[in-house]
Amino acid sequence: MHPVRRQRLLLVLFVVLFSSLAIGLVSYALRGNINLFYPPVDVVSGKAPTGHSIRVGGMVEQGSVRRSEDSLEVSFMLTDYKASVPVVYVGILPDLFGEEQGAVASGMLDSEGVLQATEILAKHDENYMPPEVAYALENAGFDEKGKIK
Amino acid sequence: MWTFFHKLGSPPWLYAIAGTILRWLVPITLIALVAGMIWGLLFTPPDFRQGDSYRIIYIHVPAAVVALAGYYVMAIAGAISLIWRMKMADVVMRAAAPVGAALTFIALLTGAIWGKPTWGTWWVWDARITSMLILLFLYLGVVALYESFDNKEAAGKACAVLSLVGMVNIPIVYKSVDWWYSLHQPASIKFTGESTIDPSMLYPLLLMIAAFYALFTCCLLMNIRAELLQRESRTQWVKKIASEKGAD
Numbered sequence: 001m002h003p004v005r006r007q008r009l010l011l012v013l014f015v016v017l018f019s020s021l022a023i024g025l026v027s028y029a030l031r032g033n034i035n036l037f038y039p040p041v042d043v044v045s046g047k048a049p050t051g052h053s054i055r056v057g058g059m060v061e062q063g064s065v066r067r068s069e070d071s072l073e074v075s076f077m078l079t080d081y082k083a084s085v086p087v088v089y090v091g092i093l094p095d096l097f098g099e100e101q102g103a104v105a106s107g108m109l110d111s112e113g114v115l116q117a118t119e120i121l122a123k124h125d126e127n128y129m130p131p132e133v134a135y136a137l138e139n140a141g142f143d144e145k146g147k148i149k
Numbered sequence: 150m151w152t153f154f155h156k157l158g159s160p161p162w163l164y165a166i167a168g169t170i171l172r173w174l175v176p177i178t179l180i181a182l183v184a185g186m187i188w189g190l191l192f193t194p195p196d197f198r199q200g201d202s203y204r205i206i207y208i209h210v211p212a213a214v215v216a217l218a219g220y221y222v223m224a225i226a227g228a229i230s231l232i233w234r235m236k237m238a239d240v241v242m243r244a245a246a247p248v249g250a251a252l253t254f255i256a257l258l259t260g261a262i263w264g265k266p267t268w269g270t271w272w273v274w275d276a277r278i279t280s281m282l283i284l285l286f287l288y289l290g291v292v293a294l295y296e297s298f299d300n301k302e303a304a305g306k307a308c309a310v311l312s313l314v315g316m317v318n319i320p321i322v323y324k325s326v327d328w329w330y331s332l333h334q335p336a337s338i339k340f341t342g343e344s345t346i347d348p349s350m351l352y353p354l355l356l357m358i359a360a361f362y363a364l365f366t367c368c369l370l371m372n373i374r375a376e377l378l379q380r381e382s383r384t385q386w387v388k389k390i391a392s393e394k395g396a397d
Contacts, residue, residue, distance in 0.1 A: 015313050
């Protein structure tokens with residue numbers, strides 16, 4: 001290769017390498033802020049801040065959803081199977097909200113460690129299948145990830 | 150073999166070759182797009198949890214995949230232009246930017262439309278969606294930077310550096326759902342291991358991804374031809390084409 005071109009090639013590699021390094025260090029330093037939510041285990045162990053609004057994400061615990069009879073209030077537990085955070089929310093839930101489904105709740109933790117949510121988002125997972133397949137899996141005793149229940 | 154590549158550096162040749170490829174590629178692309186769309190929208194089963202709203206995947210995923218791949222086309226063309234000073238590489242880079250921007254915009258828009266009923270929100274500042282927005286700004290930035298120079302050689306250099314620096318963002322977009330907690334789900338199509346999307350839904354999706362790659366190539370070649378005509382408007386070969394078209 002011509003020496004001038006070789007030099008320009010090295011310059012290009014240098015630009016790519018160092019910009020990657022810079023962005024990598026920045027995103028490593030800010031990793032706590034890039035995460036959209038805290039897992040329940042961080043909230044229970046006190047790593048999440050209590051003074052302002054945070055997001056907590058996890059699975060809605062089986063059998064934990066309680067709806068009020070005379071209002072839109074709903075309470076449930078968010079879990080990552082290591083720890084659970086109780087959540088209270090007043091409002092309409094997204095369609096995909098349900099037990100054993102992912103959800104992200106944003107709001108403030110009160111003094112008893114209950115998240116007073118102002119917004120609930122349903123988190124969809126990467127599993128796509130027709131209803132018949134889901135039904136067949138269910139009958140065979142598997143969940144949608146192919147694990148034995 | 151090598152003479153073919155050397156000829157690509159000559160504007161009339163590139164213009165003619167792009168025209169020949171387009172004559173075949175445009176009909177193939179249209180057939181693949183229509184077939185994939187009909188297959189995906191009418192002949193696939195609904196999802197067990199989302200029902201029919203998941204069908205936006207047949208636009209959203211191909212647009213996003215090709216928007217990422219298109220960035221590499223732009224950045225590699227930029228690198229070639231920096232190292233070998235090939236003017237035609239500049240043309241390819243400039244031609245790829247608006248196509249990539251359009252695809253990124255489609256991915257963001259369809260994602261928002263799907264997000265409202267599924268997640269409960271149009272927009273959330275999670276790592277995947279924010280890095281995709283940065284990708285859109287990078288594409289638009291290359292277009293704006295290129296147009297802000299009168300000297301096309303200086304414009305090519307500046308844009309090549311910008312697109313090379315921006316290349317960092319591509320693996321970030323791709324891996325964002327694995328590296329950080331995000332609302333966006335991880336990829337369903339996996340290169341290693343089993344995909345977590347049912348084969349009856351996967352095959353039309355793969356067809357649509359192939360169709361979008363072809364669509365990207367068509368738009369890229371058309372843009373290259375337009376850019377060549379504009380750049381070379383004072384040369385003999387363009388005047389010849391113009392007079393032939395005018396006579397029709």
